[in-house]
Every structure is written in C-alpha cells, then in structure tokens.
Amino acid sequence: MRLPSVRLLAAGLGTAIVAIVLVAGLLAPWITPYDPFITNLDARMIPPSFMEGGRPENFLGTDQLGRDYFSRLIYGARISMLIGIATVITSGLIGITLGVLGGFFGGRVDDAVMFAITCRLSIPLILVALAVVGLVGSSLNVVVLTLGLLLWDRFAVVARSTTMQVRNLDYVAAAWAAGCSQAHILLREVLPNIIHHLVIVATLEMALAILLEAALSFLGLGVPPPLPSWGLMIAEAKEYMFFSPWVIMVPGISLFVLVLGINFMGDGLRDMLGAQRDV
Amino acid sequence: MLIFLARRALLAMLVTLTVLTVSFMLTRLTGDLAIAIAGPQASQADVEIIRKAYGLDRPLLVQFVNWVTDAATGDLGRSFFYQEDVTKLISARLPVTLTLGLTGLSIAILTAIPLGIIAAMREGTLLDRGIMTIAVIGQAMPSFWLGLTLVIIFGLKLQWFPISGVETWQGFVLPGIVLAFSAIPALMRLTRSGMVDALASDYIRTARAKGLSRAAIVLKHALRNAAMPVVAISAVQLGFMLSGSIVIETVFSLHGVGYLGWEAIGKNDFPVVQSVVLFLATVFVVLTLLADLMNAALDPRLRTQ
C-alpha cells in the first residue's frame, strides 16, 4: 500500500510550510534584507531577480512605491500568522465554552447554544466583519477581535457533539458517582477527551481566519496600510496587475501555499489522531 | 411533520429577530453616527441638525422599535448617500447577486457531484486521492486572488470573457467559477461520503443480487440516498455564496447587493448597511428552511411520518 505514505508526505510538507512561515514571521526583523516601509521612488515596480529586468538586490522585486517586495512578504507572514493564531485563540475560547456547556448540560442550555450557533451562521460573515472594521476603524486588534467573535461556530458545533459522546462514557459516569464537582468533570474528564477534535478544528479555523483577513484587507477594511498584509499587497498591486502580473502572484501564491500547508497539516493531524472525517 | 415544520418556522423567525437586533446594534454601538455621517468638516450645529433629521436624538429603544416595525412592513429606511428607499436600492441590485449566486451554485453542483461519485466508486485509489486533493486546493484558494488571476488569464491574455461588468451572460462566467470554488469542496466531500456509505449498504447488495445494471445501482439506488443531504446543503451553500459574493462582486465590479453593502460601509450609510445585513441573513434563514423542506420532501421516512 503506497497510499498512506502519500498522505504522510502531504502532512509533512504542510507542517514544514507552516513551520517555515512561522519562523520567518518571528524572525522578520533579522532576516529581511530591507526595511519593508522605506520607499524608493527611483526603484519602483522592479520585477523579481529571476525575471527579465530584475536586479539581484531585490529578490522579489519592488512594489509601486519602491519598497522591497521580499521584505514586505516576510513581514506579511508575520501578520498572517499573528491573525491566524490570535483569532483561533479568541474564537476557540468562545466556541469551546459554548459547545462544551451545551453538550454537557443538554436541555435548555443546549437549546440556547444551538440557537446561538444558528444565529451566528445566519449572519453574513464578511459583510458584518467589514461593517465592524469600517465603523470602529481598522487596526490589527480590531480585525483579530472581529474575526474571533465571528468564527467560533465550528468550534461550538464540534465541541458540543464530541462532549455529548464523552458525557455518556463510563469514566465520566464514574467521576459523577465519585462525587466530583461539575467543574472538575468538565475540565479534567471531558475536555482532555475532546481536545484532539478541537485541534483539528483549530487548523481549519486558522486557515479560514488568514483567508478572511486577506479578503478584508483586500477590500480596504482590514489591516491598515502601510502594514504589509498579503491581502493588502494584492489590493495595492491590483491596478498594475495587467502589466506586471507577478505583483499579485507573489503575495497570492504565498497565501495559497500557507493555507494549503495548514490544511495538509490538519489532514495529517486527523489521520494521526484518528478523528472523524466530517468535522 | 406539520409540527416539525412549524417549529422550524418559529425558530427561523426568532433567528431573524436576533439578527435584526444584531444589525441594529452593530451600527449604533460603534460610535456617534451623527458625527460619522456629517463628516470631519461639519460644525457642531450641522451634527445636531443631522442627529434630529435621522431621529438619532431619540432613545435607542425607540429607534430600535421603529426600525423593527418598519422593517416588518418592508420599509428599510432611506439611504443617506443615494437619497433613495433602501428597499428600492436592494431590489434593483438583487438580480445581479441572484444570477451570480445561481450560476455559482450550478457550476459547483455540476462539478462536485460527479467528482464525488467517481471518488466514492474508486474509494481508496489514487484517483480518489487526486479528486479529494482538488477539494483541499479549492479550499486554500483565496477567492479574490483567484478572481484576479482568472481575469489576467481568460480576460486579458485569452480574451475569452470580459474582465468586468455583466452586459452579456459571459460576464457571469468567471465570477461564477470563482464563487463555485467556495462550495465545491463541501459538496464534493458530502457527495463522496454519502456515496461511500450508500455503496456499502445492504440495499445496494440487494440491488446487485437483483442483477441490476451498474448504472441503475449507482445512479438510481445509491445516489438517491446520498443526494438527500447534498440537496439540503446546496441550499445552505447558496446562502453562504450570496453573502460571500461581496468579495467577488468587488473584484469583478458587479453592482450587486454585496457591492452595495461594501460601498455603504465606506460611506457610513448605516441604513443601507444594516438593511443589507438583515436582507442577507433573512435570505439565509429562508434557504435553510427550504433545505429542511426539501429534506422532508426527498426522504420518505420524514415525509410519511
């Protein structure tokens, strides 16, 4: 059977991509050749060094303001990873709390949680995110908070259904019988046994958050310029794309590869942890 | 059955009411609207005039009750920017968004269901893996970037389709494809898992024992059962597509409802913003209700209870 090894390869590749982007983001100030904010109007729209007209000083060329594209890309990685991780933490806290409570207590509590999930799904995600950022004003914190407040639904759904399964297992019943407190049972018995499902949801949500941030920034209501978000880079480069398509290809492919890497990593985790396919 | 539907309808009403509240609060709790509307150059007196003119001086509760009762009768207020009824604005933009959404859904269904069936029939083979990898890739593609890339390739280089606008049907092709990408992975996965379950079931063994043709076994007996959840999810996916079309409408300069919302946000045109949120949410709620109905209609176990 060669098929499992193909899956393993994809998972390894995905993890490697995520690790590289994470490290690049963390080390951005030390590994970028130039300051990503310094403009140079004499050296605008220089193609990448491997293309015709490129020059070796700027590996990925320069943008419409003469800023080094490679340096901006690496700082952009920092923003994407920051948004991804911070959003997952916020939305995870909300969603897991709601889901575990609903799944554990059932009845009225569960009805309320299900209602909250239904309402959340009915709200047009991008429009509301845009509206909040538009009305409150754009900043990194606002974007993280907005996405965190909007992306908790899948956490809640999965936490709820897995908690329901775990609740009826013998060792939870045993903990009840032993007179353990509800808080103890939730934190010590239930949560550790559903956490592997939630880790997989976290990878999916991280990918989604990164894509959404890029979309918001692309629409001009995400991370404010001159911060080098990949979505913003695509938006700023949009008017030049017909003459120099590489300006949208560089950040676009980076975004695609990162999200693909996270998804591959999530698939790998799913195989490893043996969770259900349909989370 | 009727009780089930009544419960669903009641739930839908409650959800709509909640969204109504959320969309109202969204625009009120984030700052002083009068100042935002008047703009940075306005004097204190101008701001006060605007505050009075739009009823923003009244207590929040009164404003909310007015908004809800008006919305219930189909009056969504007037746009600051266009100086026109919001209801009119939305209905003028609706055909574009609806056409786009239905085009996207058609492309998604026509791609996802056959691929899902093939993957299920070849479960565990390289072909299956390959098809499912398409799903993962589709999920990772940023829609606005995909849109721009398709514009460069098919609009600029090959000149097969216009790069923006919808004067002819060709204008809907590229945005439709991009929108379809957002629904294809989910529909494909669901079709595949439904078909895998169905093909392994006892009734398929019975169908084979009856000597039926392969086409009848797969397309009649297995697909019918696998399709029930797919049809329901398609309705929900259409809801996601309509509310997600804002990005694609912007990329392709299609003046639909999403584009209207995006413009309104930029112009602090809050009656339009809250109305578009409410409208898209209501459409979504109606579509999920429709999904329940279709499920009930397709599944004899639900229908005859």
Next chain:
Amino acid sequence: MSAALLEVEGLRVGFGNGTQAVRGISIAVARGETHCLVGESGCGKSVTSLAVMNLLARGAVRTAEGIRFEGREIAGLSEREMGKLRGDAMAMIFQEPMTSLNPAYTIGSQMAEVYVRHRGGSKAAALDRAAHLLGRVGITAPGMRLAQYPHQLSGGLRQRVMIAMALMCDPKLLIADEPTTALDVTVQAQILRLLQELQQELGLAILLITHDLGIVARMAHRVSVMYAGRVVESGPAAELFGRPTHPYTHGLLACVPVPGKIARGEPLGSIPGTVPKIGPGYSGCAFRERCAQAMPACGAGDVPGREAGPEHRYECHLGADWTARLATGAAA
C-alpha cells in the same frame, strides 16, 4: 450428481489481509431440494453464498475449480453476464430485512424493477405480478403495500417482501442467507413455513445458510456442515442427523437440547474453545484444538475425506474403528 442444479467445486475465497475464509469446498444443490449450509458464525458460510452469486465485497478474491449452474460454467462470467442470472434464475435474500430494502423507493417500484430488468414489459404488468406475489407470500392488502416505503413495514413483512421480490422472475435457485436470524421466534416459524410451501409449489431449490440446527432439522433435505472454511461433513439430512460422524458435527448435535432427553439440572452443552484464525500456510485440521479425539496426525497436512454411508461424507483422520465406536454409542 450431474442432475444437480448448482455444483460448486473447490471454491476458495481469500481476503486482502491474508485471511482464508473459504478453503476449497464443494457443494451440490439438486433441483427442488433444500440444502442447508450450517456452521458457527465466521465459518465462511455467508461468504460461500455471496461467492456463488459473485457478490463478494471488494478486496475478496474468489477462485474455484468450477461453479456450474444448470450445467453451465458460471465462475468465469463477466459482471454483465452474471447480472443476467442474478435476480432471474438465481435469487437471493439476506439476513437483515430492515436494511436490505432501499429506504428511498416504494416496495412496488423495487419489486417491479427486477422484473422489467430481466423480462421487459411495462411497469404496470410488473406491478400486477408484484401484487400477486405479495399476496402469495401472505401479505394482506398487497395493492396498498406496493405504494408503501420499507420503513412503514415490520421486519417480518419486509422479509416477506424480499422473498416475493426474489420470486419475481421465477428463479430456479433461491439462496437464503440466515433469512430468519433477525426476526422474532414466531415470525421465524412463519417465514420458514412459507419457504417450505413455496418450495413444494414452485419446485424451487433452496440453499439455506443458517447457524441454527433446529432450522436445519426442520428444513433440510441435505446438509453441509462448515467449519473454518471447510465442509467437514455432508450428507442427506436424515443420514447426517442419524449418524453424525465428524467430531465437530457430533459435538454440535450434542449441544442441541432435546425435550425429554435432558435431565433436569444438567447444563446445556457447548463445544469448548474458539475457531482458529486461518492465515496463509495454515495446515492440518482446524478443529484439532477443540477436538477430544485429536491425534498427532491432525497437526499437519491434508485431512482425508471418508465415506460414512451412502452420499454421506466427512473429513477426518478417524476411520472405520471410530464409526464402529459411534455405532455402539461408546463415543458419547
């Protein structure tokens, strides 16, 4: 034996993981008779029935020296050719009546479909025949049932529908894989009586797969006892029940409580031990670890086939002196 309707010779079925489910068995089902294939769960009897119909799941590998139906070799038939036989001359019913019918289609549509497929004609004509057969298998108001969905019927009714559906094209052979196992005891008896009636009326040959010796005693003309993928003993029912010869058959029959023969307080018997897992390269008698008569010769090599009487065969190292001992009752 050339008059047999179905002749299976040297059938083997293996799975991808190396398990040998069926290891070279031969069975013959004569026209109009009921042949019972009996054994514990996991002995390969259901796999055998599916293998005859070529309905094995993907991953199973079937080989046979010959599978002849009405004298025609069918082991090498393509799926398309096999499809022409299935549901027509040879039909099959299953253990799980609850899930064997498609929940999305009416009884009538599922029954008519098989007739139209093999005999052509209009759907209306097929539905007429379906209504007639539903009446024949003892379903009241057949016209109404045609428009119903499987979930609206009880388990017993569904199995009757399955039987009626199997009869749509007047099959010569009906393979019934544990048809009553999932049903209540009273319903079981009704279904078995129905099968007997149908057999006499239609001259149907039945290959009945079961683990229940009570059913075998009631239904069988001929019996094949399976153990770990081999037929260890076969013969006419009266002969086999009268003189069970293989230690396994002997043990099985000893386990059946017979009214009046069991003293009060005496525990019900069972054969101790479990069926071994048969992987590649397994050799010797698979029953040896549970057998009271085991000897060194059982540990390796082929087990010889022996005659115990007219058409009564068994596979064991124990020979004439064993049968003589059995005859005197000394082995009990």
